[in-house]
Amino acid sequence: MAATDRPVRVRIAPSPTGDPHVGTAYVALFNxxxxxxxxxxxxxxxxxxxxxxxxxxxxxxxxxxxxxVGLDWDEGPDVGGPFxxxxxxxRRAIYAEHVAILLQRxxxxxxxxxxxxxxxxxAAQQAAKASVLGYDRxxxxxxxxxxxxxxxxxxxxxxxxxxxxxxxxxVHDRLxxxxxxxxTQIDDQVLLKSDGMPTYxxxxxxxxxxxxISHVIRAEEWISSTPKHVLLYQGFGWxxxxxxxxxxxxxxxxxxxxxxxxxVSINYYRDAGILPQALxxxxxxxxxxxxxxxxxFTLAEMIEAFGWDKVSLGGPVFNLDKLxxxxxxxxxxxxxxxxxxxxxxxRLSRAHLxxxxxxxxxxxxxxxxxxxxxxxxFSGDLDYAAVIAxxxxxxxxxxxxxxxLLELVERLEAREGWDHAMLEExxxxxxxxxxWKTKHAFMLxxxxxxxxxxxxxxxxxxxxxxxxxxxxxxxxxxxxxAART
RNA sequence: GGCCCCAUAGUCUAGCGGUUAGGACGUCGGCCUCUCACGCCGAAAACAAGGGUUCAAGUCCCUUUGGGGUCACCA
Numbered sequence: 001m002a003a004t005d006r007p008v009r010v011r012i013a014p015s016p017t018g019d020p021h022v023g024t025a026y027v028a029l030f031n032x033x034x035x036x037x038x039x040x041x042x043x044x045x046x047x048x049x050x051x052x053x054x055x056x057x058x059x060x061x062x063x064x065x066x067x068x069v070g071l072d073w074d075e076g077p078d079v080g081g082p083f084x085x086x087x088x089x090x091r092r093a094i095y096a097e098h099v100a101i102l103l104q105r106x107x108x109x110x111x112x113x114x115x116x117x118x119x120x121x122x123a124a125q126q127a128a129k130a131s132v133l134g135y136d137r138x139x140x141x142x143x144x145x146x147x148x149x150x151x152x153x154x155x156x157x158x159x160x161x162x163x164x165x166x167x168x169x170x171v172h173d174r175l176x177x178x179x180x181x182x183x184t185q186i187d188d189q190v191l192l193k194s195d196g197m198p199t200y201x202x203x204x205x206x207x208x209x210x211x212x213i214s215h216v217i218r219a220e221e222w223i224s225s226t227p228k229h230v231l232l233y234q235g236f237g238w239x240x241x242x243x244x245x246x247x248x249x250x251x252x253x254x255x256x257x258x259x260x261x262x263x264v265s266i267n268y269y270r271d272a273g274i275l276p277q278a279l280x281x282x283x284x285x286x287x288x289x290x291x292x293x294x295x296x297f298t299l300a301e302m303i304e305a306f307g308w309d310k311v312s313l314g315g316p317v318f319n320l321d322k323l324x325x326x327x328x329x330x331x332x333x334x335x336x337x338x339x340x341x342x343x344x345x346x347r348l349s350r351a352h353l354x355x356x357x358x359x360x361x362x363x364x365x366x367x368x369x370x371x372x373x374x375x376x377x378f379s380g381d382l383d384y385a386a387v388i389a390x391x392x393x394x395x396x397x398x399x400x401x402x403x404x405l406l407e408l409v410e411r412l413e414a415r416e417g418w419d420h421a422m423l424e425e426x427x428x429x430x431x432x433x434x435x436w437k438t439k440h441a442f443m444l445x446x447x448x449x450x451x452x453x454x455x456x457x458x459x460x461x462x463x464x465x466x467x468x469x470x471x472x473x474x475x476x477x478x479x480x481x482a483a484r485t
Numbered sequence: 486g487g488c489c490c491c492a493u494a495g496u497c498u499a500g501c502g503g504u505u506a507g508g509a510c511g512u513c514g515g516c517c518u519c520u521c522a523c524g525c526c527g528a529a530a531a532c533a534a535g536g537g538u539u540c541a542a543g544u545c546c547c548u549u550u551g552g553g554g555u556c557a558c559c560a
Contacts, residue, residue: 013560014560015559015560017559017560047560049559049560050558050559050560052559053559053560111558115558118557118558122557126486129486130486130487131486131487131488132487132488132556133486133487133556134556158558171489173490176490176491179489179490180489181488181489182488184487184488185487185488185489185556186488187556187557189557190557190558191558192558193558194558195558197558199557199558199559199560200559200560201560203560204560219554220490220491220553220554221553221554221555221560222554222555222560223489223490223554223555224488224489224490224554224555224556225555225556227489245490247490247491247553248553248554250552250553252495252496253552254552254553255552255553255554256553256554282497285497285498285509286497287497287498288498289497289498289499291499292499292508293498293499293507293508293509294508295497295498295508295509295510309501312497312498312499313490313491313492314491314492314493314497314498314552315490315491315552315553315554316496316497316498317495317496317497318496319496319497319510319511321496321510321511322496322497322509322510322511323510324510325509325510325511326510328523332523
């Protein structure tokens with residue numbers, strides 16, 4: 001059966017390595033819209049094959065964030081389904097089984113090269129300015145019996161794809177037509193790592209086939225690894241799904257959207273007071289057009305009007321101004337009661353108020369002081385004009401101070417969670433390495449995070465403000481400080 | 486650097502051989518008005534360049550330029 005005749009089953013396959021990414025919501029939206037329009041299924045699969053990068057809290061945040069924007073799925077780790085398990089770490093036996101098939105068919109081989117050797121090979125290629133970088137196929141010619149013997153003896157190895165040595169692979173992309181690749185450009189990609197976990201390439205092909213995925217709708221960054229996937233489908237003797245590569249969301253400078261240049265976590269937009277329907281509508285506008293001059297529409301309306309012919313391929317720049325404009329439209333059409341509900345669900349929740357009260361109650365003498373004393377807990381970006389002069393560290397160049405702030409943000413991003421203990425530990429270590437006095441460094445942070453010289457204890461304040469708002473303010477302050485002459 | 490993708494205003498886009506190149510965000514000006522915001526009206530602002538094909542190219546083809554992605558035991 002041709003891929004296009006199959007029942008529509010699509011999926012998103014996020015990796016639980018950090019905060020829920022807007023790119024995930026973007027790709028999920030298109031998958032979801034297509035599936036719903038076609039009466040198909042939308043599946044959520046967790047690609048957690050890299051245990052070193054997986055974060056414990058990330059998976060749940062992905063579920064929560066997608067549900068918050070209003071996307072739901074038919075099958076997934078949390079809702080089950082007939083094609084489970086939906087978490088790749090729970091499918092190891094399946095991959096092992098399939099790797100054996102590939103080995104048997106001669107479409108893959110064992111590689112015993114050490115990490116050191118691979119590094120050397122790569123370094124040599126780079127030094128020689130080789131046009132094609134990649135594995136030198138050192139182990140490809142290994143005698144089969146020899147390979148079996150070494151593996152049986154327990155020697156560490158990976159399994160690699162045996163890419164054809166000549167010819168071309170053509171990828172069919174729904175939006176671009178035929179995209180040809182010379183096979184000489186394709187590396188003998190690792191399929192199974194030495195720890196027994198599959199790489200993305202193997203897992204994604206095996207799972208997509210077993211889960212009967214009809215259309216692979218993903219971001220454009222995957223297009224150049226698609227020929228490897230096509231080769232794998234061929235190696236297994238399977239029909240590939242239809243590939244649809246969406247354009248990449250961009251920063252203002254047109255580079256792939258990144259956390260250094262743009263708020264990239266869905267939670268940021270939630271905390272910044274963006275309504276989920278506005279975010280979803282905005283994401284739809286990134287690369288897709290409704291038809292006519294229509295720009296504001298619901299998910300249901302998008303599903304009805306959806307079509308691949310209305311997708312444009314230029315990488316859309318993620319433009320906050322337009323998102324806020326759309327948000328304003330949605331906000332203004334809510335009833336007063338609904339706005340109150342939105343506020344209560346946002347930062348005026350009882351739970352959040354209790355947290356804020358815990359921090360400021362000793363600092364106020366009358367109830368009427370609460371609002372002015374806590375304003376920065378309820379606002380987004382701050383105005384530093386009044387305190388910029390104070391954002392200094394004695395005897396340190398402003399540029400250096402700015403850079404240090406950025407370093408702290410990076411350090412905090414590398415850590416899991418966001419609580420007092422973690423923040424203090426990281427900030428103290430940071431401060432010590434810089435050789436700064438905590439008095440100066442922490443005042444700098446306080447000013448960045450609250451815009452004031454007086455506040456409740458810094459780390460408690462940051463914890464209550466939350467990861468997204470805190471980081472955003474630290475970055476903003478860093479830029480401002482660095483720009484001082 | 487090799488390979489691949491992309492190309493209409495600052496930004497998001499409509500256009501699918503014949504249009505005064507349309508809409509939106511943003512910007513600027515005006516109206517409304519007790520202020521502000523909303524709303525309304527208006528303005529500036531684009532087919533990257535060069536070759537073809539064609540009676541006719543923003544639309545088709547090629548080249549150049551520019552931008553992006555990718556070249557991991559990460560996804």
